[in-house]
Every structure is written in C-alpha cells, then in structure tokens.
Amino acid sequence: xxxxxxxxxxxxxxxxxxxxxxxxxxxxxxxxxxxxxxxxxxxxxxxxxxxxxxxxxxxxxxxxxxxxxxxxxxxxxxxxxxxxxxxxxxxxxxxxxxxxxxxxxxxxxxxxxxxxxxxxxxxxxxxxxxxxxxxxxxxxxxxxxxxxxxxxxxxxxxxxxxxxxxxxxxxxxxxxxxxxxxxxxxxxxxxxxxxxxxxxxxxxxxxxxxxxxxxxxxxxxxxxxxxxxxxxxxxxxxxxxxxxxxxxxxxxxxxxxxxxxxxxxxxxxxxxxxxxxxx
Numbered sequence: 001x002x003x004x005x006x007x008x009x010x011x012x013x014x015x016x017x018x019x020x021x022x023x024x025x026x027x028x029x030x031x032x033x034x035x036x037x038x039x040x041x042x043x044x045x046x047x048x049x050x051x052x053x054x055x056x057x058x059x060x061x062x063x064x065x066x067x068x069x070x071x072x073x074x075x076x077x078x079x080x081x082x083x084x085x086x087x088x089x090x091x092x093x094x095x096x097x098x099x100x101x102x103x104x105x106x107x108x109x110x111x112x113x114x115x116x117x118x119x120x121x122x123x124x125x126x127x128x129x130x131x132x133x134x135x136x137x138x139x140x141x142x143x144x145x146x147x148x149x150x151x152x153x154x155x156x157x158x159x160x161x162x163x164x165x166x167x168x169x170x171x172x173x174x175x176x177x178x179x180x181x182x183x184x185x186x187x188x189x190x191x192x193x194x195x196x197x198x199x200x201x202x203x204x205x206x207x208x209x210x211x212x213x214x215x216x217x218x219x220x221x222x223x224x225x226x227x228x229x230x231x232x233x234x235x236x237x238x239x240x241x242x243x244x245x246x247x248x249x250x251x252x253x254x255x256x257x258x259x260x261x262x263x264x265x266x267x268x269x270x271x272x273x274x275x276x277x278x279x
Contacts, residue, residue: 029221127158157185
C-alpha cells in the first residue's frame with residue numbers, strides 16, 4: 001500500500017533582493033517516487049540537493065510550486081488536509097535543541113499531544129509509553145539541557161512518537177551526534193520501523209542508508225537513482241560522481257574483489273563482512 005507519492009514535484013524558493021528584484025531558486029525539479037506504508041526509506045544527497053525541502057513537503061510545512069505530493073491519498077496543497085497530514089506525518093530535525101520547548105523532559109514530550117487536544121489521562125499514557133520506547137523514562141523529571149546530544153534527540157523522537165503518527169521523517173537526526181549518540185538514535189529508529197511506522201531517514205552517512213529498504217538519491221533537486229541498498233551501492237562510480245560515497249563494508253568489498261578475493265555485492269555492513277570473511 002502506497003503511503004507517500006510524489007508526482008512531478010517542483011518547489012521554488014522566491015525572495016526579493018535589496019533592489020526589489022525577484023530571485024527564484026528551484027529546489028525540487030520534477031521529483032517522482034512512491035513510499036510504501038511501513039517501509040524504511042533513506043534519502044541521500046549532498047547539501048543543496050533538495051533533501052530537506054522534500055522532507056518539508058511530506059507533511060505540508062511546505063507545499064509544491066507545481067506537481068503533487070500525496071500523503072495517504074491526501075494532497076498536501078489542499079489546506080483542508082493540512083491538519084490530518086500533520087497528524088499522520090511527524091518530523092524530527094537535525095538539532096534537538098531547536099525542537100525542545102519545555103524545561104522538563106516529560107512536559108516536552110506532552111507538548112504535541114496537548115496541542116492535539118488529547119485527554120490528559122491519555123496524554124500521560126502516551127508520554128510514559130513514548131519515553132519507555134526510547135529508553136528515557138527514568139529521565140522524565142530531568143531538565144533537557146542536562147542531557148547528552150543523543151539523549152536529547154531521543155526526547156525529540158519521543159515527542160514525535162507521543163503524537164502517534166503513521167510516519168516519521170527524520171531529517172539528519174544524527175548529524176550533530178557523536179558515534180555513541182548516533183547508535184542510540186539509530187536503534188530507536190529501527191525499533192519504530194519494526195513496529196510498523198513508515199520511516200524516512202535523510203542522512204549523509206552511507207552506513208545508515210544501508211539499513212533502509214529503499215534508497216532515494218538526490219542531486220540538484222532531482223532524483224538521480226532509487227532502489228534497494230544493494231542496487232544503489234552497486235553503482236559506486238555514479239555515486240562518486242555525485243560526491244557521495246558507499247558504506248565502508250562496500251568499499252572494502254570492492255577493494256578485496258580488485259585483489260582477487262571474491263566478496264558478494266550484497267554485503268553492506270561491517271558485521272556482514274566479518275561473518276562472510278570468517279566462514
């Protein structure tokens with residue numbers, strides 16, 4: 001079942017310079033794709049490729065200049081759909097400090113459900129469940145500024161989860177985290193997807209993209225390729241032309257193959273590589 005669908009999507013940023021001239025910058029240029037309900041999709045591309053603009057079109061923070069973005073069959077350009085779309089699609093951004101609005105962790109997680117007008121008793125249940133799900137329940141009375149970057153990002157995720165969306169879009173949620181914080185957040189993202197939440201991860205880390213069911217590769221506002229991680233990372237030369245890399249395990253496999261040591265192309269993670277080489 002298709003949950004998200006873009007059809008010939010265009011988006012222009014329009015601003016006026018100091019002389020009154022209108023400047024138009026095309027951020028998305030003829031983007032088309034589908035994302036199935038419950039699947040894990042990664043979106044990769046260099047800065048300026050249109051990834052974040054695309055993400056904001058997914059929950060009507062932005063609406064297309066032309067073309068169509070459908071969320072569970074609802075057009076984001078129709079203002080009558082905006083409230084329902086934002087209930088279905090939550091977003092988690094790069095900097096957790098920009099998303100936290102309260103001085104106490106549990107109050108912050110409750111903020112979204114309160115704005116939805118949820119009954120207070122149900123809000124309490126949602127907050128406790130969301131914090132337990134991201135392994136932050138014991139920190140519920142803490143001040144967010146006392147937490148690590150990874151912990152704060154998990155609080156931001158809990159805030160999204162408490163709204164009970166069908167889909168969560170993660171816009172580079174690990175970009176500002178250390179390796180430990182990244183692993184904490186990726187673990188939570190994987191657990192949410194396993195529960196059936198449609199998951200969209202925008203990332204610069206190829207090893208994170210390798211965890212997805214599908215990868216969409218963007219460049220200059222267009223989709224350059226899309227497919228399974230195996231299909232996309234098999235096209236390493238094309239990725240390099242877009243100033244993108246491949247996961248370390250894929251790079252290692254390519255080098256081993258050059259040296260006469262056969263390695264299957266579907267090995268994407270270091271763990272898989274270790275298991276294969278130890279056979």
